[in-house]
Amino acid sequence: MNHELTLPIGLPGQGMHLGVDPLSCLFLAILAPQILAVAVGEDRESVLFWVFVLGMVLAVVAADAFSLVFGFELMSAASWVLVLRGDRKPATLYAGIAMFSGACLVPALFLPAGGVAFGLILLGAGAKAGLAPLHAWLPRAHPAPPAGISALMSGGMVKVALYVIIRYGFVVMAPDVKPWWGIALIFAGGASVLIGSLRAVLETELKVVLACSTVEHVGLIATGLGIGLLAKGFGDNALAATALQGALLLAVAHGLFKPLLFLGAGAVKHATGTNSLDWLGGLIRGMPHLGGLMILGCAGMAALPLGPGFAPEFLLLHAVFGAAGTGGILGRIGFEALLAVLGLSAAMALVSGLRIVGIGFLGRPRTLRAAAAEEAGWPVLAGMALLAVLCVPVALLPGLLLAAMQPVFAELVPGAAPQPLAYAPFPLALLLAGFAAGAWWFVKIFGARGEREVPAWQGGFGKPPPWLPFGNPMTQATGTGFSEPIARAFGYTILGAKHLDPGEVYVLAPLARLHQVLTRAAERVRRATIRQRLAFVFGALVMFLLALGLAQGG
């Protein structure tokens, strides 16, 4: 299935080589639905959007290093301009990260295969994918542009970055794999999972929550990839295949439900003028279709059973269990800790999904704008519905999907025979549907005849005071209040008293200080007097002469 196509443009004398193999087919399949959905939903008139799409597709179908870098950088540049449409400061931060990743990737792809090259790829592509510790830009930059671009950045661009890691770790540099490559990926992934899931619970802006959740999912995928790389290095092909199944299936699922959620968040902002959970509430009455689709997406994000996110996490946990049973004592302890992190993050993901639905879409509207929200336009709904429909096979028939992805696993881990999936949601769903139908029939036959509509348990409120007969919506729990128990239990211990992201405290803040120091030094050079400059040149001359003399004399 190796079709090569040579374009006459590109490097002089070589052109650009494009080709598809199972891996790039899989990533094209991940990209296609979200591109289609975003194009249907919004942004299809923007030229830059299509340049962005072209860059992503080019990076995935590239068959030589030059085309890969070209597509990757095209993607970065176009998305930077698109972020710039939203806000200036995140765009600047994003431009810095994009340049950093370019500066790492360009030498890496042309270096001989080995530890240095893979380390640089990990830094460059990892920064672009939002892997800890270089993830702090993602919750700032992803929410900034219009929703469709956010959707594509979160669902597609990080996948392209992960694709680069997979392509080089598993295919191009496969003969030189060292154990530490996988371990580095697992560490970065584990840290991203922990920080991302925790911040997703604590943030109040809807799009920031989604971006933090993207950090978490990227971390999960990276963890799976790391286990796969490690197991492949040790020759444990079955384990590697299981981990890769989890990682790639999660990439597929995340590429469906995350753009859906971002599109929905954009529609919410369009309808209410705000994205802050503290000012929303009760949206499902005004926008029932959007609310239903968002609930579906949140079920995927929270990895609920029978949702699209469950099967991959199931496989990932299996892989971690398997890895924990094989290594030495340090490895065992490490993987047990990873298991704890994954469990904690699954719980956090559940809370953050529940929080979006419960605070934003259920309950009573907290503001007039939220109360007056109207249903989103049909293009957005159509785009979201497309993604939701595609979620169904991922959710209910993951076994079939994995069987269809078998060539990819065969390409990445040659000679692997993955175990069949021990989780069969389709019969489970049938069973549940049967039970539900039976219960409905039972109630229909034997239940009470009359109907009376009252809010269960008063909708969770006390009796309204006499001077405010309809109650005060502000007495509902807010998004901040809802996450307060978790903030107290974990936020202070993991993120510190001010809930600052370690990525910002230990990476961005030192960089800002370094920038200040360098600026001051540059300013001092600029303001140097003629004599000082002369002295500098003179000193350099004397140093040169000294070196010359010592080299000649010695």
Add this chain to the structure above:
Amino acid sequence: MIYPLAHLLGGLVLLCAFSLLSQRRLAAMISIYQLEALILSAAAAWQGYAQHELSLYLTAAITLVIKAGIAPIVLRRIVHNFNLIRAVETAMPVGVSMILGVGLIGVAVLVVLPTTINSVGLTREDLAISLSVVLLGLLVMTTRRNAVSQVIGFLSTENGLVLAAIGMPGMPFVAELSVALLVLLAFMVVGVFLLRIREHFDTLDLSGIEEIERRGR
């Protein structure tokens, strides 16, 4: 007979260049520069006699007339007319700059003697001396704050270059080189003084301070 005298004259030029470092008054610096130019002119004449080169006599004449004659007079007149501060402002203590100067002479010897090991035996010391003079002139330029003393450092550097050029047997265009350097020198002096740029090179914009100083006097 040729080389000992050439070396003696070169050494005297080096001594003058070195003693420029120790001076704290402009008048003394100008006098020492005059002495240096005089010795250089003698050295050029001696080399012209030894190498039978007519152009070296020309160099000697130019040096004698312009550098040892006109330039010091112009400098003194400028100092007098513009009523410049006669003391030399140093950027570092004189002792430290002299220690640095000794170090620079060491560097010059360290560079020249090993790198020219295969070339004409007896001009190597000459080259080392010239390089020392050049470096010392640059040191004067960087350790003095007055524009006049910096210009004197520059002129001393230029003397070192001429010393190197006349010491090389068969070096072409010596006279042309010295004339070109002279033009540069003239522009420097004209630029710094006749256009009344400033007392200091040390700050970029001194118009305000100059105004205050003028009123104060």
